[in-house]
Amino acid sequence: MLLRLPTSLSEARAHLAEGAVPVGGATLVWGVWQRDGFPDLAVSLRHVPEANVLRPDALGGAVLLHRVDDRVPEVLHRAAGSVGTGAVRRTATVGGNIVGSTLRCLLPAALVLDARATVLDPDGTYETDLAEVVAKRPLLLALRWREPVVSGYHKAPADPGGPPPLVVAAAVHAEEGGGHRLRVAVRDGHEVVTGAAAHAAGDGPGQVLRTLEATDLGALPPTAREALRREVTALLGRLP
Structure with missing residues (x-):
């Protein structure tokens, strides 16, 4: 396998046009390649x-997970720090996790930040939403978002090799004209469920939680809804 290492977008586009297969840290595809054969060009x-x-407002697709620190919002920093082992985080990339992984541990965090993706194909770059990234699996160049007021992340303990652990991600953004908007994403199994609620000054967590119950989040199992309740209550308590 010949690995191309471009230093510019124009070079990267040219290699994609040649049929090169995108690869990040290869933590997810190495075993498949060993079984099925390596591509001629990557x-x-x-x-x-x-x-x-x-x-604080952007994260590149080629960034290794162990480099994701407190320069980005807490929800994304903690999500990256929860992936696999230290050895995995020193090899795996942001793009590989969101595009190539079945667990997509960073996806709930990116969703609550209302992130947009910049992707690269042989014709150039374009911006799209995370739904298209998950569905079409393009080459992720970077994620960009508007900085939240506060954010948080919870990942339940899990046994290695067991079912995917429950994840609750949440972020609060300031709204034009005052007030806030809370976004929540819950990974239950392999599915990610989202919901949002307005939060006005003086509102308690009860009103926000009732609004969230009326979204798809209300259909989650009791354990997931209880974790959501704890995270939302704690997060709203941190608002300035």
Whole structure:
């Protein structure tokens, strides 16, 4: 297998046009390649600047998970820190986790940030939503979002090799004209369920939780709804 390491978007586009297979840390595809055969040509974005951004409002697809720190919102920082082992986080990339993984541990965090994705194909770059990223699995260049007021992340303990652990991600954004909007994403099994609620000054968590119960989140099993209740109550208590 020949691995291309472009240093610009134009070089990366050219390699994609040649039929190069995108690869990040190869933590997910290595076993498949060993079984089914390696591609003739692969391309990594590890040296492309646009794929390595790490800012309060953006995160590149080629960033290794162990590099995701408190420069990004808490929900995303904690999500990245919960993936696998330290050895996995030193190899796995943001793009590989969201696009290539079946668990997509970063996806709930990205959803509550209302993140938009910039993706790359042989014709260039374009912006899209996370639904298209999950459905079409393009080459993720970067995620961008508006900074939240507060955010939080909970991942239930789980045994290695067992079912996917429950994840609750939440973030509160300031709304134009005042007030806030809370977004919640819950991974229950392999499915991610989302919901949102307005939060006005003086509102207690009870009103927000009742609004969330009227969304798809209300159909979650009792254990997941209880975890959601705890996380939302704690998060709203942190609002300035």
